[in-house]
Amino acid sequence: MPAAAHGRGEEGGLRREALLARLDAVDLPIDLPFAPEAWPIAGAxxxxxxxxGAGISVRAAxxxxxxxxxxxLAAEGFRFVEIPSSWLPFEEMSAPELDELRALLRDVGLDACATGVVRKSVVDRKDGLENLAATHRAIDATAAxxxxxxxLGLHGPLLPEQRAINWFWTIPxxxxxSHVEWSTAVERCRELADHAARVGVEISLELYEANYLGTADGALRFLADIDRDNVGLNPDLGNLVRAQGPIEAWEAMAVxxxxxxxxxxxxxxxxxxxxxxGIYLTSPAPLASGYVDYRRAVAFAxxxxxxxAFLCENYxxxxLAVSAENRRYLISLLRRISRVASGAGA
Structure with a gap:
């Protein structure tokens, strides 16, 4: 593919040495707002x-x-969790159910740092309006x-052939x-952002291949067009670097x-x-040993x-064990690149 197909902008056109220089132009140690052990690092x-196993939904269970x-999850050392709709459809739960979940989280020693609407894209041509309504309910449930x-992501359900294999990203x-027009997608996200702002919730848009958030440049344009202070990016670099084909350098995506x-x-x-x-093969790896250099990326971020918050994932x-090790790696990394600012929380 030509470079333009991967969203290579000004940074994308730089040589890798120049990109690394941008990432390394960070004076260490960095002041942290709180202690490394207190940084929200969640388990997925x-x-x-x-x-x-009995064939009933986790909600019904x-x-x-x-x-x-x-x-x-808590037994692996996590103190934070993201509640995803794929595990528990919180957007469909009643107020008493949400109250019970909130109390249960306290009992097991977990804080919900975020919720996640999984594969219910509001920009889907077929199901977008239905997913939009569900996402409005999810915003209210998040506040509750x-x-x-x-x-939120713009990616839809996996295709049957993707579900049939272990690593779905190896099949396009x-x-x-499958998306509505860009302007309609932006307008729907603005609608959600305004609703979220009214109930005190931020929105994070997840980078994911082959949609309007499928390149770094595309995500920046989409974010700029939404133009809401409570909307930011979830720069899930793993979603993009696992593509089994040419990709934009991770350093460019990060910058x-x-x-x-x-x-x-x-x-x-x-x-x-x-x-x-023409061979490009990818497989999951721990944070410390994969393609993305998270020491540089975290310091730059x-x-x-x-x-x-960070959310540790691994396929x-x-x-779960790999995610727990990744949590320990992040805490160790935060200790080594930082000093805690005066008055920061423990």
Missing amino acids: MLQFPGVT GPARWRSDLKL LGAPLIC GETVQ KTLPHANYWHVKNYARAEDPKA IASGFRG GGDG
Whole structure:
């Protein structure tokens, strides 16, 4: 693909050495707003299905099942969690159910740093209006849970052939052809942003391949067109670097998107490339050993003003254990690149 297809703008056209220089132009140590151990680092519920072994939904299974799943997350050392609609459809839950979930989170020692609406795109040509209504309900539910932020993506359900394999990203999914027009997409996101602002909730838009948020430059344009103070980016670099084809350098994506981040899904992938042969292979990797250098990325993000929560994700193997190790890595990294500002919380 030509470089333009990957959204290469001014930074994208720079040599890798120049991009690394931008990332490294951070004076260490960095002042943190609070201690590394207190930074919100959440665990993802990716490893917990939305249906029980008995074939009933986790919602229908009730609080005992919710507690069981959340205790497993807390047992790995997590103090924060994102509540995703794929695990528990919080946007459909009643007020008493939401109250019970909020109390249960306190009981198991977890704070909801965010909620996430998963694969219910408001820009889908077929289901967009239905998903828009569901997302409005999700915003109200987020406020009821006391979570400060809701994460939204523009990606829809996996295709049947993607669901049939272990690593879905190895088969191309939907494209922007399934989206409504750009202007309509922007208007719907503005509508959601205004609603969220009224109830004190931020919105984070997740980078994801093959949609309006599928490149760094595209995400910046989309964010600028929405033009709302309570909307930022979730620069999920892993979603873009796992593509099994040519990609924009992760350094360029980071330089462009991290200054606009208000929440951050963090995961990493190994890449094996032989461009002359047209071979591009990817597989999940821990944060410390994949393609993205998170030491540089995190330092640059914090120096650029990032103060949001991290969400640790991992596909493949014991994803919960890998996510827990990634949490420990982030805490260790924050200690090494920083000093805690005077008066910061412990």
